[in-house]
Amino acid sequence: MIAETICSAVSAAGLGIAAITAYRKRFLAATRIAAYSxxxxxxxxxxxxxxxxxxxxxxxxxxxxxxxxxxxxxxxTTRMVERRAGVGSRKERRAANKAAQRDAVAPAASAPSLGSSAAPAAQPKAGKARKPAADSGDDFSDVEAILKKHGI
Structure with missing residues (x-):
């Protein structure tokens, strides 16, 4: 019985505040207050x-x-124990993500296209003759072909 009386009093007070707010020409706020009341x-x-x-x-x-x-x-508690034991730790997840990213990228994708490569696999071997460097026109030949195909 007391809870119902308190709820009714809170609603009456809220409707009074909404009426004062509407009197001050703040109708949107008054409507919101009335809804809560x-x-x-x-x-x-x-x-x-x-x-x-x-x-x-x-x-x-x-x-x-x-x-x-x-x-x-x-x-x-189980979450805290997991963190202390290192099960599924952030470091392990980061290492797994880095390994997955390295495997997903082509091996020579990060090597610069114009200069010498930092990757040892891209370096020519000492026993073989070095091929002449391809001129920059060959690098974009497939792009030019696509553009010509579309009339650009």
Missing amino acids: LVPVALVMTGVVQWLADKAFSPTAWVGVGLLGVSWLLFA
Whole structure:
């Protein structure tokens, strides 16, 4: 009974504040305040307040809240143990991501196209004759072919 009285008083106060806000020609804010003010009365009329009051004084409900707390505590503890043990640590995930990125990229993709390459696989071997460097026109021949195909 007290909860219903408190909700009604809160709604009446909120509607009063909404009326003052509307008087000051702030109609959008007044409408929003009125909407929030009607929620407590609506909860009383639907019986939610009575249901909550019954649950608040129920020992079974408090045992359920306690079990939720224990469950959360167990989750938090296992998470902390995982972090301390390094299982699935951030470093391991980063290393795995870097390895996956390296494998996904072509080996010579990061080598510069005009100068000498830093990658040892791209260096010519000492025993073989060095091929003359391709002129820059050959590098863009396929691009030029595509552009000519589209009439550009």
